[in-house]
Amino acid sequence: MSHLIPIEWRDNTLYILNQLKLPEEMEFNPKTTVEEVFHAIRDMELRGAPLIGITAAYGLYIAAREIEASNHEEFMCLLREQADYLAQSRPTAVNLFWALERMLNKAEELKEASLTDIKDALLNEAILIHREDEAINKEIGENFLKILEDGMTVMTHCNAGSLATSKYGTATSPMYLAKEKGKNLKVYANETRPYLQGARLTAFELQHGGIDVTLICDNMAGSVMAQGKVDAIITGADRVAANGDTANKIGTLQLAIMAKHFNIPFYVAVPTPTIDLNTPDGNHIPIEERSFQEVTNWFGKKTAPEGIKVYNPAFDVTPHHLIRAIVTEKGIVYPPFEENLKKLL
Numbered sequence: 028m029s030h031l032i033p034i035e036w037r038d039n040t041l042y043i044l045n046q047l048k049l050p051e052e053m054e055f056n057p058k059t060t061v062e063e064v065f066h067a068i069r070d071m072e073l074r075g076a077p078l079i080g081i082t083a084a085y086g087l088y089i090a091a092r093e094i095e096a097s098n099h100e101e102f103m104c105l106l107r108e109q110a111d112y113l114a115q116s117r118p119t120a121v122n123l124f125w126a127l128e129r130m131l132n133k134a135e136e137l138k139e140a141s142l143t144d145i146k147d148a149l150l151n152e153a154i155l156i157h158r159e160d161e162a163i164n165k166e167i168g169e170n171f172l173k174i175l176e177d178g179m180t181v182m183t184h185c186n187a188g189s190l191a192t193s194k195y196g197t198a199t200s201p202m203y204l205a206k207e208k209g210k211n212l213k214v215y216a217n218e219t220r221p222y223l224q225g226a227r228l229t230a231f232e233l234q235h236g237g238i239d240v241t242l243i244c245d246n247m248a249g250s251v252m253a254q255g256k257v258d259a260i261i262t263g264a265d266r267v268a269a270n271g272d273t274a275n276k277i278g279t280l281q282l283a284i285m286a287k288h289f290n291i292p293f294y295v296a297v298p299t300p301t302i303d304l305n306t307p308d309g310n311h312i313p314i315e316e317r318s319f320q321e322v323t324n325w326f327g328k329k330t331a332p333e334g335i336k337v338y339n340p341a342f343d344v345t346p347h348h349l350i351r352a353i354v355t356e357k358g359i360v361y362p363p364f365e366e367n368l369k370k371l372l
């Protein structure tokens with residue numbers, strides 16, 4: 028099966044698939060400066076928590092290779108400035124901060140090495156983060172297949188697929204793996220206003236992968252559940268707090284509430300770097316607010332009156348009590364999440 032690959036490191040250059048142009052165009056753009064990487068993340072040329080982390084790691088290497096310093100301390104100081112800069116690109120996905128921290132730690136531990144060797148080690152670390160994500164994706168899918176049955180229909184929201192990761196995605200991983208194993212999971216993809224990641228990205232990549240996917244508008248989700256057409260809901264996450272509260276794309280919360288009403292299991296699919304034990308609960312997760320234009324304009328077309336007041340939070344928090352299980356590469360975590368997440372990590 029061919030997966031859409033959203034990012035590539037080749038010829039010493041970072042290439043990013045411009046997701047703003049999907050599904051119409053597959054345009055790969057080279058990013059050669061840290062500023063270009065910052066803007067690609069902030070302006071959502073790429074997005075999705077794991078992919079943001081991977082890209083930031085390459086971005087920090089791209090910054091590092093330009094640094095000239097006379098000793099390790101000076102190098103670290105300049106590298107931290109660049110990491111702080113990249114960290115400001117988006118606030119909610121904890122994978123961004125996790126990846127930057129991991130890169131800084133790698134450079135920090137090489138106190139005795141030459142700058143050339145440190146820079147090489149940083150590139151290797153970014154490549155490792157990228158490769159590890161691929162393995163993680165697969166493990167998440169394998170774990171899901173222990174609880175999902177052949178022929179089930181799964182609803183998903185936003186894009187936690189290949190286009191948000193390195194290969195199988197998180198929420199989409201069981202769908203791709205099921206297909207590889209000759210099994211079949213059907214999917215309802217919610218379009219995901221205002222940025223339409225569900226329609227532009229999830230519907231596109233699942234169709235490309237030969238998965239049986241049906242696109243619905245967000246406001247159809249309750250009706251589809253009421254008709255008994257959904258066996259499980261699986262979403263990704265940008266951050267899971269220590270108590271299991273989970274931030275994901277705006278609209279996830281209402282799905283979880285409806286899932287409870289209809290007694291449909293609501294699952295969260297995450298790589299362990301998305302679990303943030305330093306954030307005690309959902310109230311402490313920073314929620315990104317984005318431009319009003321994402322709500323008043325539909326990809327270039329005005330859909331609301333000039334001057335209208337707009338509120339555009341990009342994420343919401345699903346309280347842990349609405350979540351049936353959190354599925355990671357290390358295993359399936361059931362409530363009580365506070366205790367079991369700690370055990371898992």
Ligand SMILES: CSC[C@@H](O)[C@@H](O)C(=O)COP(=O)(O)O
Nearest residue numbers: 074075076185187191263264276
């Ligand atoms: C595996 S991606 C998990 C989440 O990052 C995803 O569900 C999501 O909400 C993405 O939001 P986005 O604003 O497109 O970056």
